[in-house]
Amino acid sequence: MKNNNKKLIINLSKKINKHNYRYYILNKPIISNYEYDKILNKLIKLEKKYNFIYKNSPIKKFNKNLLNKKFKVTKHYFKMYSINNVYSKENLIIWKKKMDKKIGKKNNYICELKYDGIAMSLIYKYGKLKSAITRGDGKYGNEVINNILFINNIKKYIKKIKNIKIFNIKGEIVFSKINFSIINKINKKKFSNPRNAANGTIHSKYYNKNIKYLDFIPYSIYTNDNNINLKINNQFKSIKLIENLYLKYQKKAYKLCKSSKQIINYISYWEKNISIYPIDGIVIKINDFNIQKKLKSNNIFYKWCIAYKFKDKxxxxxxxxxxxxxxxxxxxxxxxxxxxxxxxxxxxxxxxxxxxxxxxxxxxxxxxxxxxxxxxxxxxxxxxxxxxxxxxxxxxxxxxxxxxxxxxxxxxxxxxxCKNDKKCKKQIIEKIKHFISAMKIKINNNIINQLFDNNKLNNITDLYYLTKNDFLLINVKSKVYIRILNEIKNSKKNNLNNFLFALCIPSIGKYICKKIEKKYKNLYNLLKNIKKNNIKFLGKNIEKNIKKYFNSFIIKQFIKLGFKI
The missing domain is CATH 2.40.50.140 (Nucleic acid-binding proteins)
Incomplete structure (x- = not known):
């Protein structure tokens, strides 16, 4: 295999890992699902064509960076795969024809609404809810049971399954459109969309008042009970059991279909009609569980289902x-x-x-x-x-x-x-704001602007010389400035990747900062290796930018300030 192809696979893998981190952890995606799927499908084809897999391939390897470190990491009882997407009805029909060739035209498909929320796996043991795990990478997720217990329509005990050892209900945590509107009225911080709001609420470290406005919408069940597995042998029966155990679905939330025409008609209905919950497409599944098992899954996607994504409005x-x-x-x-x-x-x-x-x-x-x-x-x-x-x-x-x-x-x-970075007011303020945010210090933008205008905060190191009197000068309440001064003091013990990211070094994003921290652990080791010219693994451009920055006066000031990073 040529080096160019190998390089392309590695670069695509790294690119996807960055986007996964932004989507799952930062909750701030910068590309659309369509753009993401294009990159992912390209990587899948290249890996298959050249039989080469990068050591950190997002397709093959569990990525712990996709999990929130504030919460316990738990392995799923039954793996949660992703669903591959199509963006046109023509491609959906092509997929169905392929399936019909494999399984026969007489088999049914079931169409379900694709909710735009947070995938969740609930584990019941002898009827009692024991665990609630986010999707994570599909193999491992975050345990968030202490938060989801406050969701009104999640049952803590289901009497009808009290004799079953493991009963797994998978579904989606979502805000209804009405409830999303309510939380945006009662919260000071406005959420940009329901999915971001649901993700932030579920991953709150402490009780979040928005939790009671969330809903859980189940869409599948898995169990180790053979009697149930024999009875519930398809997705339609599975949904009927969920309705019997859990809650009623909204009208026309699912439909059993045989032909392509029936599937397209169902999609067309939901393209024109409004759902109670945010939806971004329709999931089409082969109904029969035995056929699903035969088709299996690859490392990322189920092979027996597809998601038709609605066009952008x-x-x-x-x-x-x-x-x-x-x-x-x-x-x-x-x-x-x-x-x-x-x-x-x-x-x-x-x-x-x-x-x-x-x-x-x-x-x-x-x-x-x-x-x-x-x-x-x-x-x-x-x-x-x-x-x-x-x-x-x-x-x-x-x-x-x-x-x-x-x-x-x-x-x-x-x-x-603007190349006037030393004197341009806006650039200086934006650098200070970025540093404060990256170092996990909570200061209102208005306070930052006032401190700058009063000549108390002209660069990032000035932050560590602020006093009580500087805040009194701009009428900041004692409760607020005491907290800020404590956070500034504690930030001297921050981790290396946050500190590097905070410095705004050109070409050094969050992903590179994490790589540097993983290799050098602390600031002392990094400085030692910079002096020894031992940071070549990052590439010439990044190496040059780090050297230039770390040879500047500002790093000496941070060391003088007693940073223990």
């Missing part, structure tokens, strides 16, 4: 204003604010256009009608300016000078950058 709105934000690295990002719209239960009022070429392609003016799409139910995107070229004299042009310090911007790969 597009809506028309009006441009209100455009802001050109200066980021911590000096990159100018145009953010278009428009009249708020609701897509899939989420209020959207702005979209970023990332670089000058993309921005200039739209020729935007105030009150222009634009088409917005929420790509993969995640990222708002501007698709089209309907009024393109109608207001030639009123275009909002990309600035030539930095909106913060007024220095001439430099262009690199269609990105406009």
């Amino acid at each position: 597009e809506l028309i709105t009006k441009v209100k204003k455009v802001k050109f934000n200066v980021g911590k690295s000096g990159i100018i990002v145009p953010v278009v604010y428009f009249k708020p719209i609701i897509i899939n239960g989420t209020i959207i009022k702005k979209a970023s256009l990332y670089n000058s070429n993309i921005y200039n392609n739209y020729n935007l003016s105030i009150n222009d009608k634009i088409i917005i799409k929420k790509s993969g139910n995640i990222i708002p995107k501007i698709i089209k300016n309907i009024n393109f070229n109608k207001n030639k004299n009123k275009y909002i042009n990309f600035p030539l000078y930095c909106p913060s310090c007024n220095k001439l911007l430099k262009k690199k790969n269609n990105i406009l950058i």
Whole structure:
């Protein structure tokens, strides 16, 4: 196998691992499901074609980084695989034809709603709820039973299964659309969408008042009881048993189908109608359990089912204003604010256009009608300016000078950058905010801005010289500044990966920081290896950036401050 192909497989594996971490742990995905699936399917094909698997392949290896370290890690009794996706009805029909060839045309399929929530596995032992495990990587998950006990429709005891040793109910933890609206009214912090809200609530370390607004929607059962397994030999019977034991499903939440036409009609119904809960597609399963067992699964997906994902919704709105934000690295990002719209239960009022070429392609003016799409139910995107070229004299042009310090911007790969990083107010403030957030110190942005304006916080090391009087100067309450000063003090004992990430070193993201921590453990070992020129495993560009930063005066200041990282 050529080195180029090997390199491509390794790079794709690393890319997927990064996206998995953002999705499962940070709960901040930056690509749509469609884009993610394209990368994943490409990796699967390449691994198969060249018979090469990277040691940290997301397809083959359990990744502990996909689990929340605040919670106990538990092995699933019955593995929770993922479901492969299709994004067109044509591809769905192709999949069904393949299945019909393998199992025969007379077999039934069952269509079910695909809920956009958090997958959960409930374990009952002799009728009592003993465990609640998140999906994790499918083999291991987080034990969150202490949180889910507060969900009203989760039963703590089911009398009808009191004689069964292990009874596993798998399902989805979700906020109904009504309850999502309620929690966004009663909480100071507004959630961007129901899935993020459900994930954050389930992974709360302490009791979270939002938990009582969650629902559990079961979709399958597994048991070690042979009598039940003989009786419940297909998914339709399984759902009927769940309804009998647990709760009634919403109307038309599932349907038994035989032909492609029946499946397409069911999908079309839910593309036009509104569900009580957030849904992002339809799952199509082979109904017969014996056939399911014969088809088995690969390391990621069940082979006996597929998920049809709904197309991204597009809506028309009006441009209100455009802001050109200066980021911590000096990159100018145009953010278009428009009249708020609701897509899939989420209020959207702005979209970023990332670089000058993309921005200039739209020729935007105030009150222009634009088409917005929420790509993969995640990222708002501007698709089209309907009024393109109608207001030639009123275009909002990309600035030539930095909106913060007024220095001439430099262009690199269609990105406009302010290189005045030592004096640009916005860059300095953004670096300070990033450092504070990465070091797990909770300070309101308004307090940071006021400390900066009063010349008390001009760089990240100034943080460690703040006193009670500095906070009194800007009228911060004693309860607040005592907590902040304690958190600042405790941050000196933070871990290496948080500290490195906080420093904003170019090309050094969270993933690289974790690799460095894994190899060197602490700051002392890292400094020792930098001096010995022993960090080549990271690549030339990253090595160069780390050396440059660690030879600067700022690192000496951190050491002088007594950091024990």
